[in-house]
Amino acid sequence: MRRLSPVHGYLATANMRANSRRLAAAVTPIVLAVAVVSVQLFSQSTLSAAAGRQAVDGVVADHVVTGSDGGVGAAVTDELRDELGDDATVTPVVHSQVVVRYNELGDPAQAAFAAQGLDPAGLDRTLDLEVREGDLGDLRDGTVALSRSASATFGASVGETVEIVLGDGTTIEPTVVAVYGRGLGFGDVTLPHDQLAEHTTTGLDSWVLVGGGDAETVAQVTAEHPGLVAGTGSDLSAAGSAERAAETSSSLVAILALLAYLAVSVVNTLVMATAERTREFALLRLAGAARRHVLAMMRVEAAVIVAVSVVVGLLVALPPLVGLSFGLTESPVPSISPAGFAGIVLATALIGFLAIGIPARAALRLRPVDAIGLRE
Template sequence: MIGLAGRLLRHRPGTVLATLIALAAGVMVMTGTGALVESGLRHQPKPQLHGAADLVVAKRDITFTGKEFGGDTYTTTTRLPEPGTMPATLVDQLRQLPGVAEAVADPPTSAKTPPGRVEVIAITEEAGADRGAVKAAVEKLAAAESAKAYAGNAKGIVERPDLAAARDLLIQVGAAFGGYVVMLIVFVVAGTIGLSIRGRRRELALLRATGATPWQLRRMLMGEAAILGGIGSVIGIPTGLLASRWMGDQLIGRGFVPADFPMGIGVLAAPAAALLIVVLAVVAALLASRRISAIRPAEALADAAVEPTRSGKVRLGFGLAALVGALSSSAFAVMGGGQAALGGAVSMLYLLVLAVALLAPWINSRAAKLLSPLLRAVWGNSGYLATRNLAANARGMATVLTALVLSVGFGGSVWFLQDNLERQTVQQVQAGTLAQYAVVSPKGLPDDAAERLSEVPGVEAATGVRRTSVIVKVMQDAEVVPAQAMDLASALKTTDLQIKEGELTPGGVAVSQVRASSQNWKLGDTADIWLADGTPKHLKITAIYSRGLGFGDFILDRATVGQAPDEVLLRTSGSKPTALPESATLIPVSQLTVQTAKDLAISAWLNKLLIGVMIAYAALAAANTMIMAALARRREVAVLRLTGVTTRQVKRMVNAEQAGLLGVAVVIGGTIAAVTLTTVVRAVTGGALPYVPALGWIAVLGGATLLAMTTTILPIALLLRRPALAQAGSRE
């Protein structure tokens, strides 16, 4: 049957090409994202400064443990945004351990390290010491300070935290995006192969009627899918590797990854992507062939003559389950905040599209009845034929509806998420900054810079600001969120946080409305957080404010953080201050806003690139599917023409069908996009309505319309140029 499968492929160039495009594009995307993950997993920075040390003790991450709902213990580890410190007394304690020859604070305490604290301790073992015992003893002492002992190449993580952060970024981005891409590819591959097999019902029924067993048919179709998957891999892997190399260069050029970070070439990602796409193709072929291969030989040709009018109860059950799962994800997105809300919303998006894919036959059938009066009123008899065809071919049009909903749903939701975040952030910074100037210095500002500047003539208020991060537990995970440490006594004179409850109090913490809602915190509660260096803090919530995107989710007292300011905001009476700290620069705050917008645009680039790839793949899949569906109707079109339906009436019928399908897809896909976008914007920004530029909606709706019409009308026009009698006897 495998040999027969190979011979049959040569006689179906159109279907083969469409399936190859879907498979090759899937391999290309998976290879590119897989190469990112592989680059992160394979790279281990080699130690340079501490190469001679046997062990290095440092605090570079923080580990949380807790109990799950079922009682099981969970552990999650998060990398610290800033290097942690340890008490200097730990050096002497480590030096006194058996087997330790020397323990040195390296580098020595610097101006950035608080007095009595050290960042790194290098340990040299005695000759002949039991390395396992020494490491166990060192780890025990280090664990008491939430630090760890690193040996071998792992010491490089201590020296180069930037490389470690780049590794984490590549793994997280590649894995998260790759997971969503795999789900998208499952939709596309299953739909494309399923539509291909559905279009061959008569051919397969003939094989069944002439004695082919069900398993022989399935083996043949699975063999075809495996062959196409292999060819698609040969085409997709080289383009995927080129794409991953280009993306690596872009990540380095835009500052996401250090210039000396070695990007992998996808040695493992390429075969993994090929294997996965072949498995997906084979499984899709097996599932799509179950019904036609299970029909009795005597009934095969009669059953294949018409489209099945009823869909299975199993499909209906899974469709309803996906719909329930989407509603659950929406509740999680509304209740969560930050990345949790975003993850919940994206899950809701996929589940809604999956629900539409499974329920599409019932949707098409109901839509045909509802649209019948409208289509007949606009297109007359051609509209009547269109509604009858939509109702009779509800299952056949399911893949087309899914492809259109996928394009509209993705294009109308995920693409605009980043636009909303950027716009809200810049607006909040502009509206919330009352100062006219900011004092910055490349060498760093002294701790008392704000106090000195407040005494300069013309300065009404001076606020030292330290931009930082805090770590907060979110359910069974930990999230690093932006924060600012301010001189709270003067903060409200230079910034307007739009405080809703309470007031800024020294020693306390102010929390954004979105964060307080997601953590279920109220005014007066104690917030358990960790500073950027891993120091635990239990701070009383003294204020809740609304401008969290512009100023971070937490406003801390700078005394709590204990670090010098990055900048000092100045509110003046109009005159420009001249007495500044040494090497400091005075800049208008408008430049800070411009820089914020640039930084956001750089960070948004990666998200938009990944989202753009998903939308492009969805659009490609939609075009592919609709062209296949249109070309599969050659016999149907020919029979209509032979029974007296004119070419013009056929064209009008197809136009009416596509208008009806497009209308249903736009309503469903637009609703999915609106729900997803509104949910995320409300959870992340607190806004009631999302911002969508007019050109954005025009592009989404116009693109979907153009896609639906051109990919169906042009193939049908091609079929109408050929003799009807020859088309009526052609194979499907």
């Protein structure tokens, strides 16, 4: 700071060195606010980014048929199979929400999870769920496959049973036949296609994956059915994305409320710390510093406080974000949203500069000879 601003930087650094406790008192609430908001924002962005990557990486099909009007009917799947023949694998995928009942720390618990239903025949040509245990080829009525996260949550591995409530309230207790890694992209629960579809409201498939086959034939069949679109795996959204978006919106409201509370604490601390320096400002002016010099010194101090608060706050948030990322994605690198990071920096700077600048200007309105006689 002294190199950048020999006069104002010198005054600011001398003040901060001499009053390190005051600096710490000003920085601490901002660090808390930055850390809390960072964990909330970047945990959501890490989850969404991982789900999107899994959805794209897991689809190995050459063609993907989706419906713009809510889904794809079973007749389209049958027609694709008839037209493409044995040279192609056609895998319809239906999505739903299920409720799983399980024990958590010895107490009964239940929660809703994104589920998909699919036919395991020829699945290696259309979908790669990254199987860790068991075999998806064993998926049939009375069985289920779980994501790695769901398997750990339910305490159910291959060969054990889980209690699942389907969309229409039907309760089943299937046996786990496989555990896979890409649960964020495709849902935590995978059931046989026909079993899940018959318990949904419409019975329509979300996607139809086609491995192999002629692209023109797929396009021709799709064109014969208004509302259908033929594309690639990159066009798909991750399973449960709508639910996660809703959760993100509700979390954002909670974050804003928490941020408002923390902002009040931060502003109070900074305003009080600045207002108490009226005699200090008067002494500087009596020693020869102009009003603009004192204001420039305070801007330098505010910049230091904001910079230190952002850096330390992000460092405090890093361990929980790394742990969360590793637990969900098996990667220690969290996904930090550039927009979220920029928002945190701008909000911190706005609060810091205003909460320091306004009371400093108010304190400088007094004549130095009058202000020097005031009590601390």
